[in-house]
Structures are given as C-alpha cells and as structure tokens.
Amino acid sequence: MASPTPPAARRARTLLAATVGGLLLSPAAFAAEGMWTLDNLPKAQLQQQFQFSPDQNWIDHAMQSSVRLAGGCSGSFVSPDGLVLTNAHCVVGCVQGLSSPQRDLQNDGFVADARGEELQCPAEELNVLRGITDVSARIAKAAEGKQGQAYVEARNAEKGRIESECVGSDEAKTRCDVVELYNGGQQHLYRYHRYSDVRLVFTPEYSVGFFGGDPDNFNFPRYNLDAALLRAYEDGKPANVEHHFTLKPEGAEAGELVMVTGHPGRTQRQLTVAQLETVRDVSLINNLLWLSERRAMLGQYGRIGEEATRQAQSDLTFTDNSYKVFRGQLQALLDPQVFAGKRAEEARLREGVDAAPWNEVEAAQVVARQLAVPYMLLEQGRAFDSRLFGIARVLLRGGTERAKPNDARLPEFQEAGQGRLRQTLMSSAPVYPEFEIAKLTWSLTKFRELLGTDDPLVKSVLGTQSPAQVAKALVEGSKLADVAERERLWAGGAAAVEASDDPFIRVARTIDAAARAVRQRQESExxxxxxRAATQIAKVRFDKLGTTVYPDATFTLRLSYGDVAGWEENGKSIEPFTTMAGVFARNTGAEPYALPQRWLDAQSRIAGDTRFNFVSTNDIIGGNSGSPVINRDAQVIGLAFDGNIHSLGGSFWYDPTLNRTVSVHSAAIIESLKSVYGADALVGELLQK
Structure with missing residues (x-):
C-alpha cells in the first residue's frame, strides 16, 4: 500500500492543480474559500452550493450586529442591551488590567451578577461598521505623478483629510479608517460607531478558557470555553442597540451552512513571489528568532514566583501562540511545491501584460531586506520591550506631531484617531516594575547584539553600563506609570515633553531621529x-477576474462561509464535535490539563453529551477570534476561537480538504453559564427573543 500523502504535499498539489487549470486561485477553485467584504458577497456561489442568497436586509443586520474589538479581535452584539460575545483570550488585556495580586480575575474568573457589578475595562474600544465608501479616485488624484516620499506624504495627507471629514466633531462616538484593499488597488472609507466605555461581564478561569495550553493550540479535538461577555455602555448606561444576533442554544449541526462575520487581521495571498521570498527568508526568520528567545525570557521570569507567573501569563500565552503561527507559516513557505505553485500562479497572471510592476517590487526587496532589522528594533520598538517606553514614544511624538497641520502629521497622530490613541495612552492598567525591568534588560541585550557594541546608537543608549543596569535605572527613575503624569505631559504638548527629565522620554528622544529615518526609507523606498505596483497588478487582476476575487484581509469586516465538517488525515477520520464529558476525561489535574475546582464541583450538574467545540470549513485568520458563527437565520450557533494546525498556512492560501476553523458550540456556552457559573440572568438575556 502507498503511504499516506503528507498534508503539505496535498496542499501543494491542490494549489498546483488550481494554477494549471488557469483558475488563478479564484473562488471557483475552492468551495468555501474567501474572506468576503459585505458589499461584495459571492451570492451566486452561496445559492449554488447552499441554496442561500442573503438579501440586503440580512446583510445590513449582520453588518451592524458584528463588532470589532479595536485591540485586534472580533465579537458580536447578542442582546439589545449592548451585550457582546467574544473570546476569553480577546479580553485578557482588560482582565489583567482589572486584576491584582489580591484579586486575580484572570485565573479565578469573573461573573457580574448584576449590571452594577460590571467592571469598566481600562482601554477597550468596540467598533460597529455603519458604512463603506469608495474613495479610490480621490486618493489616486492626490498622489498622481508623485513618487517616493512625496507619494507617501500625499496619500497620507489625503487619507487624513478624508478620515477627519468623516469623523467631524463626533470623535467620541465615530471612528473612520481609510482601508487599502487588493494591496492598494482600491481604497475604501470605513465609518464605525465607536464605544469607548466597555465593561467586563463574564470571563472563565484561565485554565478553562485556555484548557490544553500550547500543546492543544491549533489542534483538534479541543475542549475550551474560550468565551467571554462584555457590555457596551453609552452615557453611563448599557447601550441600546438596534441590531443584535440571537443565540440558538441547540447550536451547530453536521453539514450545516455556517457563516463567520468577523475582522480577519492580515493575509498575504496576493503578494508577489518576490515579496513572499522576503517574508520567508527575512520576516518569518527574524520573528521566530525573536519570539523563541522572548518565550524563554518570559518563562524564566515566571519561575521567580506565583506573582511573577501571573504578571507574565498573558504575554507568554500570546508569545507562544505567535511563535506557533509563524513556525507554521515558515514550514508552508519552505515547501518547494507550494512555491512552485505560487510561481506558476504569478506567471499566468503576468501573461500578456507589462512586467514592470513585478520587476519594481522585486527591486524594492533588496532595500526591504537591508532595513528589516533596524526597522524592527527602532521603529517597531522591539529594542525597548517595555510598556513605559511605548508611553514615552507616544508622548514625545505626540507633542511634535500635534503641533503640525493635521495633513502633515504621521498617520497615527492625525485628528481622526485621537480618541483611541488617548484612551490607550491613559489606560489605568497596572505597570509592574520588576516585569518591565526583565523585559527591557532582555531587549536591550538583543539591541546591542543585533546592531553591535560599537554602533553609535547602542553607545548612546547604553553608555558604559550593562543592559540590566540601564533597564533598572530607566524603570525605577520613570514617573510614566502614573496616569496623572501622562495627562500632564499630553496636555502640555511639545513644551512639557521637552522640559521633562523622565529617563524613558530621554531614551525615546535619543533614538527618534534614527527611527524616523529608517521609517522614511521603508516608506519611500x-x-x-x-x-504603486500593487495598484497596477490589481488592475490586471480585475481585468482578468473582475471582482470575483476577494481582497486580502485588512482587519475589516468580512464574511466567510462553509459547513460543519471534520476531515480525513493519515487514514483517520477527525470527527467535527467534542462533548463536555470529554473535558473531564482529559483532565489530569496538572497544567495545562487541570480543571479549576469550580468545574470539578459542577461535573454532576453538567450534561456530558453537550457539544463543546466543533470544526467547520470556514476560511478565517488571526483577528477572527471572537467572531460569531451564524446560520442562515442569523442565529449564533458557535464562537470562533482558533484554527487547526493546517490552517497556519492560511495566510498564503486556503485548502478545503484540511483547513478548519475551531469554535465553541453555543450549547456549551449556555450549559457552562447555567450549570457551572449559576449565571441565570445572563442565560436569560442571551436566550431572549
């Protein structure tokens, strides 16, 4: 008998077959592929495959029931009183910001028994999409005939004007973002309703929301209650929302049409081969090396004691997760058959058209590779792995940039985004000095290692001291952990920041010119x-395929469709569902398979055959975490929280035979709230019609 075909080879064959067939990875190639904008849904395919064609009322309802967590996740309204369903791992920042050594909400969980007990998150923001406008022509006109930095500045200025006009005087409740689609082929203005008062309603214990930890991450079967509830408030009261999904307690069934409405972060399916080579050879390698060492540093810090473990817990979780994602992406791009497929796909797209755009992109990769490390260290700030440094940089640049006309500022300091920027800057989440020192010591060590001891900037920062000495002096000498000090400096602008002797502000000032210079080169070169090349390539793609191609993910609202289904691997059938009894069978009492006492006490009350997690063929990526899984009646039947191991290549393509979305079943959400947490009021709110 022939041995089973390895998954990577099967993916490569699927990709190559699509290319040889001349399909250019169009939707017809893959049954459920695509992260579709809601103004361009594949209605014909939905009708053909599932006999479902959503009308405009359905689309508008789905759009305004879906929620974006500005920090990088998705969610949905599930009651008229602003109740929002999302993942537990999406509210970690809020929960940690509300926790202390005396009240560890992260590990003990939290349930608000009444509205008055709901806790305001330090810096959470929710966005609900209200409208999309094509502004491509306006931006193209502003940048016409310009190149290099002049091109960048003209586009940024026009984007700033468009966003400011959109926000107007309603900064508190409106957010507007100009979004590039098709890698710059189109620019759309997304207008959101903004909720800046967000409160925690429910989160499970860490050991339940992350049950199985890193060993189970991106695997299946899974047994996770990765679910949490927030509530949007306006004017001090729960928000009254017109559109919200209802929860179907029976949940998803095998073979059922399921749709995910969420905000996938970033895919790279339309990059050129030259860009993918840079991703493979530079970006992923740098990220993996950085994350692997950061993971070791965080683990070492956490072994100091119980409180250190708590402080590092979320950082370590997300570092582990990112490492696994990037490792999977690198493994995918190292497969020679996959790259052969990408080359064949590009060759077919380039057939009969001017090759100049692709050649220009390829030439630019030489500079991209040169700038990768200094850009990472300086402009991305990885040399200064400290929340206090991030605060100092915002204060320093904010003082300088806000003194300029709005259209001359760096985009992140333009008026349209001031509400979110200030809210994040003034977060009351605690700063832990010893943890900051540990992270900063490590990152300054990497700074010296990667740029060299004799680098002038390294000398300016470290002087004659060690990274550990500098880190200790910076953290212990800074006042930026005090929100009142940040308020004073922000309100005082450039003059107040210039007069400040805070050591972190001095360091931010020391490296600012070099960081801006590398940023300018990255942008202009x-x-x-x-x-510019992507705009031309997109035109070729539109000419050959029209709008039957979805754009790469951009952390904007998309719809993915598929069905509930397991998969076949190495001669074994992976069933699509797990049950709540399975989590008790998997419990060992030792991390990461240790259930909390509250769950052990509730075992006899839980219906063991209740479905817990399930998989479906939906095409999702990071950012979709917390997305509702809905049926054709717009009822929530699940909550997306992960993908399987095969989905890690999803940044570059989608394979329907293996890629799967992993979700919490709605029945498990209801059963847990009722039988474990005694949250009858929340269950009633979720189930009201």
Whole structure:
C-alpha cells in the first residue's frame, strides 16, 4: 500500500492543480474559500452550493450586529442591551488590567451578577461598521505623478483629510479608517460607531478558557470555553442597540451552512513571489528568532514566583501562540511545491501584460531586506520591550506631531484617531516594575547584539553600563506609570515633553531621529513602490477576474462561509464535535490539563453529551477570534476561537480538504453559564427573543 500523502504535499498539489487549470486561485477553485467584504458577497456561489442568497436586509443586520474589538479581535452584539460575545483570550488585556495580586480575575474568573457589578475595562474600544465608501479616485488624484516620499506624504495627507471629514466633531462616538484593499488597488472609507466605555461581564478561569495550553493550540479535538461577555455602555448606561444576533442554544449541526462575520487581521495571498521570498527568508526568520528567545525570557521570569507567573501569563500565552503561527507559516513557505505553485500562479497572471510592476517590487526587496532589522528594533520598538517606553514614544511624538497641520502629521497622530490613541495612552492598567525591568534588560541585550557594541546608537543608549543596569535605572527613575503624569505631559504638548527629565522620554528622544529615518526609507523606498505596483497588478487582476476575487484581509469586516465538517488525515477520520464529558476525561489535574475546582464541583450538574467545540470549513485568520458563527437565520450557533494546525498556512492560501476553523458550540456556552457559573440572568438575556 502507498503511504499516506503528507498534508503539505496535498496542499501543494491542490494549489498546483488550481494554477494549471488557469483558475488563478479564484473562488471557483475552492468551495468555501474567501474572506468576503459585505458589499461584495459571492451570492451566486452561496445559492449554488447552499441554496442561500442573503438579501440586503440580512446583510445590513449582520453588518451592524458584528463588532470589532479595536485591540485586534472580533465579537458580536447578542442582546439589545449592548451585550457582546467574544473570546476569553480577546479580553485578557482588560482582565489583567482589572486584576491584582489580591484579586486575580484572570485565573479565578469573573461573573457580574448584576449590571452594577460590571467592571469598566481600562482601554477597550468596540467598533460597529455603519458604512463603506469608495474613495479610490480621490486618493489616486492626490498622489498622481508623485513618487517616493512625496507619494507617501500625499496619500497620507489625503487619507487624513478624508478620515477627519468623516469623523467631524463626533470623535467620541465615530471612528473612520481609510482601508487599502487588493494591496492598494482600491481604497475604501470605513465609518464605525465607536464605544469607548466597555465593561467586563463574564470571563472563565484561565485554565478553562485556555484548557490544553500550547500543546492543544491549533489542534483538534479541543475542549475550551474560550468565551467571554462584555457590555457596551453609552452615557453611563448599557447601550441600546438596534441590531443584535440571537443565540440558538441547540447550536451547530453536521453539514450545516455556517457563516463567520468577523475582522480577519492580515493575509498575504496576493503578494508577489518576490515579496513572499522576503517574508520567508527575512520576516518569518527574524520573528521566530525573536519570539523563541522572548518565550524563554518570559518563562524564566515566571519561575521567580506565583506573582511573577501571573504578571507574565498573558504575554507568554500570546508569545507562544505567535511563535506557533509563524513556525507554521515558515514550514508552508519552505515547501518547494507550494512555491512552485505560487510561481506558476504569478506567471499566468503576468501573461500578456507589462512586467514592470513585478520587476519594481522585486527591486524594492533588496532595500526591504537591508532595513528589516533596524526597522524592527527602532521603529517597531522591539529594542525597548517595555510598556513605559511605548508611553514615552507616544508622548514625545505626540507633542511634535500635534503641533503640525493635521495633513502633515504621521498617520497615527492625525485628528481622526485621537480618541483611541488617548484612551490607550491613559489606560489605568497596572505597570509592574520588576516585569518591565526583565523585559527591557532582555531587549536591550538583543539591541546591542543585533546592531553591535560599537554602533553609535547602542553607545548612546547604553553608555558604559550593562543592559540590566540601564533597564533598572530607566524603570525605577520613570514617573510614566502614573496616569496623572501622562495627562500632564499630553496636555502640555511639545513644551512639557521637552522640559521633562523622565529617563524613558530621554531614551525615546535619543533614538527618534534614527527611527524616523529608517521609517522614511521603508516608506519611500519599499512601501510606496509596492503600493504603486500593487495598484497596477490589481488592475490586471480585475481585468482578468473582475471582482470575483476577494481582497486580502485588512482587519475589516468580512464574511466567510462553509459547513460543519471534520476531515480525513493519515487514514483517520477527525470527527467535527467534542462533548463536555470529554473535558473531564482529559483532565489530569496538572497544567495545562487541570480543571479549576469550580468545574470539578459542577461535573454532576453538567450534561456530558453537550457539544463543546466543533470544526467547520470556514476560511478565517488571526483577528477572527471572537467572531460569531451564524446560520442562515442569523442565529449564533458557535464562537470562533482558533484554527487547526493546517490552517497556519492560511495566510498564503486556503485548502478545503484540511483547513478548519475551531469554535465553541453555543450549547456549551449556555450549559457552562447555567450549570457551572449559576449565571441565570445572563442565560436569560442571551436566550431572549
């Protein structure tokens, strides 16, 4: 008998077959592929495959019931009183910001028994999409005839004007973002309703929301209650929302049409081969090396004691997760058959058209590779792995940039985004000095290692001291952990920041010119070239395929469709469902398979055959975490929280035979709230019609 075909080879064959067939990875190639904008849904395919064609009322309802967590996740309204369903791992920042050594909400869980007990998150923001406008022509006109930095500045200025006009005087409740689609082929203005008063209603114990930890991450079967509830408030009261999904307690069934409405972060399916080579050879390698060492540093810090473990817990979780994602992506791009498929796909797209755009992108990759490390260390700030440094940089640049006309500022400091920027800057989440020192010591060590001891900037920062000495002096000498000090400096602008002797502000000032310089080179010599070329490549794609191709993910609202189904691997059938009895069978009492006492006490009350997690063929990526899984009646039947191991290549393509979305079943959410947490009021709110 022939041995089973390895998954990577099967993916490569699927990709190559699509290319040879001349399909250019169009939707017809893959049954459920695509992260579709809601103004361009594949209605014909939905009708053909599932006999479902959503009308405009259904689309508008889905759009305004879906929620974006500005920090990088998705969610949905599930009651008229602003109740929002999302993942537990999406509210970690809120929960940690509300926790203390005396009240560890992260590990003990939290349930608000009444509205008055709901806790305001330090810096959470929710966005609900209200409208989409094509502004491509306006931005193209502003940048016409310009190149390099002039092109970047013209586009940024026009985007700033468009966003500011959209926000107007309603900064508190409106957010507007100009979004590039098709890698710059289109620019759309997304207008959101903004909720800045967000309160925690429910989160499970860490050991339940992350049951199985890193060993089970991106695997299946899974047994996770990765679910949490927030509530949007306006004017001090629960928000009254017109559109919300209802929860179907029976949940998803095998073979059922399921749709995910959420905000996938970023895919790279439309990059050129030259760009993918840079991703493979530079970006992923750098990220993996960085994350692997950061993971070791965080683990070492956490072994100091119980409180250190708590402080590092979420950082370590997300570092582990990111490492696994990037490792999977690198493994995918190292498969020679996959790259052969990508080359064949690009060759077919380039057939009969001017090759100049692709050649320009390829030439720009030389500079991209040169700038990768200094850009990572300086402009991305990885050399200064400290929340206090991030605060100092915002204060320093904010003082400088806010003194300029709005259209001359760096995009992140333009008026349209001031509400979110200030809310994050003034977060009351605690700062832990010893943890900051540990992270900063490590990152300053990497700074010296990667740029060299004799680098002038390294000398300016470290002087004659060690990274540990500098980190200790910076953290212990700073006042930026005090929100009142941040308020004073922000309100005082450039003059107040210039007069400050805070050591973190001094360091931010020391490296600012070099960081801005590397950013300018990245924008003028790489990004602007890629963006102009992408516009031309997108036109070729539109000419050959029209709008039957979905754009790469951009952390904007998308719909993915598929069905509830397991998969076949190495001669074994992976069933689509797990049950709540399974989590008790998997419990060992030792991390990461240790259930909390509250769950052990509730075992006799839980219906063991209740479905817990399930998989479906939906095409999702990071950012979709917390997305509702809905049926054709717009009822929530699940909550997306992960993908299987095969989905890690999803940044570059989708394989329907193996890629799966992993979700919490709605029945498990209701059963847990009722039988474990005694949250009858929340169950009633979730089930009201």
């Amino acid at each position: 790489v990004s602007s070239i890629e963006s």
